[in-house]
Amino acid sequence: MNVGILGxxxxxxxxxxxxxxxxxxxxxxxxDPYACSGSVAPLTAIxxxxxxxxxxxxxxxxxxxxxxxxxxxxxxxxxxxSRLHPPAQALLATQDRLLEKKLCEKLSIPTAAFSPVAHVNxxxxxxxxxxxxxxxxxxxYGYDGKGQWIITxxxxxxxxFGRVGTMVPLIVEQHVDFEWEAALAxxxxxxxxxxxxxxxxxxxxxxxxxxARPLLPNEQSAGIEPQAREIMIALLEALNYVGVMVIEFFVxxxxxxxxxxxxxxxxxxxxxxxxxxxxxxENHLRxxxxxxxxxxxxxxxxxxxxxxGHVMSMNQLLSLPGLHLHLYGKMPRPGRKLGHVTLRHxxxxxxxxxxxxxxxxxxxPLIKS
Amino acid sequence: MNVGILGxxxxxxxxxxxxxxxxxxxxxxxxDPYACSGSVAPLTAIxxxxxxxxxxxxxxxxxxxxxxxxxxxxxxxxxxxSRLHPPAQALLATQDRLLEKKLCEKLSIPTAAFSPVAHVNxxxxxxxxxxxxxxxxxxxYGYDGKGQWIITxxxxxxxxFGRVGTMVPLIVEQHVDFEWEAALAxxxxxxxxxxxxxxxxxxxxxxxxxxARPLLPNEQSAGIEPQAREIMIALLEALNYVGVMVIEFFVxxxxxxxxxxxxxxxxxxxxxxxxxxxxxxENHLRxxxxxxxxxxxxxxxxxxxxxxGHVMSMNQLLSLPGLHLHLYGKMPRPGRKLGHVTLRHxxxxxxxxxxxxxxxxxxxPLIKS
Numbered sequence: 001m002n003v004g005i006l007g008x009x010x011x012x013x014x015x016x017x018x019x020x021x022x023x024x025x026x027x028x029x030x031x032d033p034y035a036c037s038g039s040v041a042p043l044t045a046i047x048x049x050x051x052x053x054x055x056x057x058x059x060x061x062x063x064x065x066x067x068x069x070x071x072x073x074x075x076x077x078x079x080x081x082s083r084l085h086p087p088a089q090a091l092l093a094t095q096d097r098l099l100e101k102k103l104c105e106k107l108s109i110p111t112a113a114f115s116p117v118a119h120v121n122x123x124x125x126x127x128x129x130x131x132x133x134x135x136x137x138x139x140x141y142g143y144d145g146k147g148q149w150i151i152t153x154x155x156x157x158x159x160x161f162g163r164v165g166t167m168v169p170l171i172v173e174q175h176v177d178f179e180w181e182a183a184l185a186x187x188x189x190x191x192x193x194x195x196x197x198x199x200x201x202x203x204x205x206x207x208x209x210x211x212a213r214p215l216l217p218n219e220q221s222a223g224i225e226p227q228a229r230e231i232m233i234a235l236l237e238a239l240n241y242v243g244v245m246v247i248e249f250f251v252x253x254x255x256x257x258x259x260x261x262x263x264x265x266x267x268x269x270x271x272x273x274x275x276x277x278x279x280x281x282e283n284h285l286r287x288x289x290x291x292x293x294x295x296x297x298x299x300x301x302x303x304x305x306x307x308x309g310h311v312m313s314m315n316q317l318l319s320l321p322g323l324h325l326h327l328y329g330k331m332p333r334p335g336r337k338l339g340h341v342t343l344r345h346x347x348x349x350x351x352x353x354x355x356x357x358x359x360x361x362x363x364x365p366l367i368k369s
Numbered sequence: 370m371n372v373g374i375l376g377x378x379x380x381x382x383x384x385x386x387x388x389x390x391x392x393x394x395x396x397x398x399x400x401d402p403y404a405c406s407g408s409v410a411p412l413t414a415i416x417x418x419x420x421x422x423x424x425x426x427x428x429x430x431x432x433x434x435x436x437x438x439x440x441x442x443x444x445x446x447x448x449x450x451s452r453l454h455p456p457a458q459a460l461l462a463t464q465d466r467l468l469e470k471k472l473c474e475k476l477s478i479p480t481a482a483f484s485p486v487a488h489v490n491x492x493x494x495x496x497x498x499x500x501x502x503x504x505x506x507x508x509x510y511g512y513d514g515k516g517q518w519i520i521t522x523x524x525x526x527x528x529x530f531g532r533v534g535t536m537v538p539l540i541v542e543q544h545v546d547f548e549w550e551a552a553l554a555x556x557x558x559x560x561x562x563x564x565x566x567x568x569x570x571x572x573x574x575x576x577x578x579x580x581a582r583p584l585l586p587n588e589q590s591a592g593i594e595p596q597a598r599e600i601m602i603a604l605l606e607a608l609n610y611v612g613v614m615v616i617e618f619f620v621x622x623x624x625x626x627x628x629x630x631x632x633x634x635x636x637x638x639x640x641x642x643x644x645x646x647x648x649x650x651e652n653h654l655r656x657x658x659x660x661x662x663x664x665x666x667x668x669x670x671x672x673x674x675x676x677x678g679h680v681m682s683m684n685q686l687l688s689l690p691g692l693h694l695h696l697y698g699k700m701p702r703p704g705r706k707l708g709h710v711t712l713r714h715x716x717x718x719x720x721x722x723x724x725x726x727x728x729x730x731x732x733x734p735l736i737k738s
Contacts (some may be wrong), residue, residue, distance in 0.1 A: 017389060020382075020409050022683075023696040023708075040389050040409065277691070277713075292688040299668065312389070319661040322646070327392040339392075344646075 001289050002027060003274065004061035006054075006075075008035030008043050010328035010337065011067035011265050014273070016041035018281035024289060028056060036329045051078045058083070063288050065243065067264055069095040070141055080108070084192075085288035086241040090263040093239065097139045097171045097260070107234045111258045112250070113174040121159040126172045133175040136161075138168045139351055146207070150175065178250035179342060180219075181211065183268035184228040185246045187283040187293055188236045190329060193295040195283070196232065199225045199365050202248070202268045211359065212268040213303035214275070216348065224249075227256050235261065244269075244284040267306065274324045274342045275302030300344045301351040305358050307339040312361055317341065320361075322354055370658050373430035375423075375444075377404030378636050379411050379697035379706065380436035383642070385410035387650035392450060393658060398426060405698045420447045427452070432657050434612065436633055438464040439510055445578030454559075454657035459632040462608065465541045466508045466629070471629050476603045480627045481619075482543040489530040495541045496523055502544040504528075507537045510618065515576070519544065544710040545626055546621035549588075552581065552637035553597040554615045556652040556662055557605045564652070564665040565601065566645060568594045571617070571637045577704065580728065581637040582672035583644070585717065593618075596625050613638075613653040636675070636706070643693050643711045669713045670720040674727050676708040681730055686710065689730075691723055 005012045009031030016026035017040055028037040033045035046053045049072045058064050065085045066076075069091060077089045093103050097114075104111045115126035116139070127134050132154060138147035151157070151172075181204065185197040198214040213245045215225070218296035232247055246266035248259040269280040278286070278294020286293055310332050311317075317325055320343075341358060345351040370393045374381045377399030385395035386409055394502075397406040402414035415422045418441045427433050433453045435445075438460060445457045458502035463474050473480045501523060507516035513631050519539075520526070533724070550573065554566040567583040584594070600617055616634035617628040638649040647655070647663020655662055679701050680686075686694055689712075696708035711725060712721040 005538065013389075017386060020386060020698070022687075022694075023698055025408065218509040278693075286687060289381060291683055294687070295690060314660055318391075318663070321664060324390075324647075326390040329389070329392055 001025065001287065002062050003289065004029070004064045005037070005049065005067055006071055007043075007067035008032065008131050009067060010330070010339075012037035012206070013040055013328060014281045014326070015065075015067065015265065015272075015285060018184045018279060019285050022282070022285065022291075024285050025317035026285075027057075027061065029054065033186055035284065039329050048072055048075055050242055051075050054078070063266075065284070065288050067262075067289050069263065071095070086245065086263045086275045087242070090239045090241055090245070094261050094263045095140055097137055097142070098169070100261060101173075102172070103238065106237055109231050109234060109258055110256065112176045115172055115174050117161075117170045120157055123157055123172055124154070127151065127157075128149070129309055130172065130174040135173045135175050136171065137171050139171050140168065140210065148207070158204060176250045176252065176259075178252050178257070180251050181259070182215070182224070182228065182249045182251050182256070183246055183266065184232055184242060184249070184273070185266060185269040185280055186229075186232045186236065186298070187244045187280070187287050188241050189287050189293050190242055190290050194233065194236060195293050196229055197269055197272055197280065197296045198298055199228050200268050200271070201298070206335070208308055208337070209267045209306055210308075211303055211305045211355065212271060213355070214271075214301075216300060222255065224251060224256055231256065231258060239263075241285045267304075267340075270326070270340050271302040271304040271342050272296075272345045273326070275299055275327055300346055301348045302345075303351060304340050305343070305355070305362055306337055307341065307362055308337055309334045311338050316361065320358065322350070323358070370394065370432070371430050372658065373398070373427050373655065374406070374436055374738070375417065375433070375440055376436035377401065377406035378436060379405055379699070380709075381406035382409055382636065383639075383650045383695070384434075384436065384654060388654050391654065391660075393654050394573050395654075396426075396430065398423065404542040408698050410433075417441055417444055417542050420444050422707075423447070431575060433695070434633075434653070434657050435460065438632065455537070455614065455632045456609055456611065459608045459610055459614070463630050463632050464509055466506055466511070469536070469630060470540070472604070472607065476607055478600050478603060478627055479625065481545045484541050486530075486539045489527055492526055492530055492539075492541055492570070493523070496520065496526075499541065499543040501541050504542045504544050506542065508540050509537065517576070530720060536688045545619045545621065545628075547621050547626070549620050550628070550637065551584070551593070551597065551618045551620050551625070552615055553601055553618070554613060554635060554638040554641070554649055555598075555601045555605065556613045556649070556665070557610050558656050558662050559611055559659050562662060563602065563605060565598055566638055566641055566649065566665045567667055568597050569637050569640070575704070577677055577706070578636045578675055579677075580639060580674045580724065581673055583640075583667060583670075588718070591624065593620060593625055600625070600627060608632075612656045613649050616715050636673075636709075639695070639709050640671040640711050641665075643713045644668055650654055669715055671719045672712045672720060672724045673709050673711050673712055674724070674731055675706055675709065677706055678703045680707050685730065689723065689727065691719070692727070 005028045012028045019026045026041045028220040029046045031047045117123040133152045136149045181202045188194045188340045202212045234369045247257040265280045273279040322345045324342040343354045372395045374397045377397040381397045388395045395410045398415045400416045486492040502521045505518045550571045557563045570582045615628045618625040642648040691714045693711040712723045
């Protein structure tokens with residue numbers, strides 16, 4: 001089975017590594033000829049807006065998938081629907097925050113209140129309705145906290161809007177006073193069978209995921225996991241989805257609000273490589289290739305910690321009990337995700353201690369600006 | 370870290386796959402330009418007796434290792450000792466059954482009684498001493514039961530000896546009336562730290578490993594695991610060994626006899642990919658690269674079943690709970706190892722049922738001769 005992946009980052013790399021033992025041969029494209037998938041699977045350098053070359057490239061592929069949202073609409077719509085999983089509408093609905101929010105609204109799924117803004121007067125009116133603080137976001141191309149600004153004062157808005165608003169479409173959202181954040185990963189097969197990974201607590205620092213782990217028993221309050229699954233099912237069915245999808249939630253005193261969703265494997269579920277019977281990467285491939293899904297149950301007590309900006313000593317990392325290292329083969333750069341570790345322990349106490357230790361060890365050094 | 374592997378079979382393939390997440394980049398050579406490691410790591414076609422090209426190839430390698438014993442002595446001795454792990458003496462001692470047996474004899478490690486035979490008269494005398502049945506084996510290049518003949522009658526020996534004895538050096542061994550077979554995998558670091566995987570029961574069919582799994586509690590009789598570890602330590606220290614070594618044992622009423630040993634990762638420990646904290650493949654790489662060793666403890670209850678000659682339907686295999694598939698990307702051929710599955714379960718009863726089922730499913734079809 002030949003799988004073509006649009007995008008050559010660490011997600012494509014981990015998909016390719018999960019594919020080899022199943023004789024699923026991944027091929028990747030990326031505008032960057034040195035993208036990190038290229039070490040472990042054939043990589044062709046093609047810009048995502050070059051539909052002609054992409055259509056030529058996919059001729060050898062049994063199935064096509066993608067590892068990132070930022071693919072031009074014209075490209076994604078040019079791909080043959082019968083071989084593209086997840087389907088084009090999933091990518092189109094999630095690559096634009098306004099469409100994503102409107103889909104939730106249509107399905108009665110709770111999100112932060114929102115309003116599109118094309119002019120500073122619209123921003124002023126929206127803030128009047130939503131209240132302060134509010135969050136101004138680009139509708140497209142945001143990731144890891146990029147393309148977001150918190151507005152705390154009603155005036156002056158002009159200079160602020162002028163900096164970003166004339167360039168790209170924007171959306172303004174009510175600022176959610178959440179208690180913590182969570183993410184749910186699920187996988188849906190061609191025949192509609194759906195399996196859920198355990199609901200995962202996520203923690204961001206400077207807009208980048210710092211750690212993620214399945215909820216502890218004391219975090220399982222007020223039926224949030226059933227609510228998360230119900231929302232997931234509504235979205236998967238509405239999109240006629242195939243593959244792994246991840247929804248990020250705000251956990252509030254009144255239950256869950258959808259923050260955003262990703263039509264792909266996701267950083268918050270990297271712990272599933274060691275921590276679930278079948279990882280998100282293998283299950284995505286199984287789903288899109290039409291194979292039976294793997295089990296999503298936990299194996300031990302796990303957490304993922306991202307390695308951002310720099311990688312500490314291999315000797316120090318690899319001497320920690322229960323630690324599994326995943327480097328992406330990328331050049332270090334401040335704020336760049338270079339790898340992650342998964343901690344797996346037989347009991348939750350050891351996991352908590354191990355997580356504290358690794359968070360101390362892996363702090364990004366202060367960068368002088 | 371660049372690791373050069375001599376040999377491009379499934380062991381090299383699984384080493385390379387274990388290396389990528391640690392940013393350990395494996396490179397492989399093999400006489401066969403289509404060897405199955407080539408999909409997952411760069412492969413250069415070089416015959417093992419071409420020392421000149423091999424010495425050129427290893428210039429870029431930080432460390433050199435091997436995945437098979439059948440490398441000419443001249444080649445292995447030409448490699449730089451400081452970068453070669455396991456050391457040359459480990460390969461030389463194990464690629465020749467006579468040297469292997471003599472090493473055991475020197476270290477007072479029990480094996481079947483043996484005698485080298487260069488002439489039919491020596492074979493007759495040896496059989497007179499060892500008794501019948503006896504096993505005639507080639508000293509080199511045997512694997513998967515190839516190069517072995519059981520002798521049950523003392524006469525006539527001439528036609529039999531003539532068929533093989535004039536071509537290659539031979540050894541004759543007492544036939545061991547064993548109860549079952551076991552294998553121990555261990556890993557030794559550059560600084561001498563040694564860790565043991567659980568002692569594993571192995572079962573051969575037609576000379577090829579059919580299944581392997583850690584001993585059940587009722588098989589842990591008469592201190593065989595401590596005996597196996599004592600033998601392993603003696604051999605690792607005598608050889609100043611670095612990396613994974615596997616010893617295969619006959620389990621008899623009087624304890625263990627060493628059958629043979631492998632200076633490399635081994636089929637009997639493939640279950641460690643899912644079934645141990647750190648797999649034999651990752652631990653071999655950690656050891657030879659000078660990194661701290663990973664933990665060798667079990668995760669759940671596991672077994673490996675080899676897929677020999679043909680691979681049953683992917684849909685049937687992947688629908689079995691607890692099954693993890695490892696295909697090697699090789700062309701099917703009767704008697705060829707094409708992949709393996711690891712079964713992992715939370716309790717031993719489920720593992721036993723699952724193992725029975727998979728053994729039924731994966732029988733090699735009868736081949737008409």
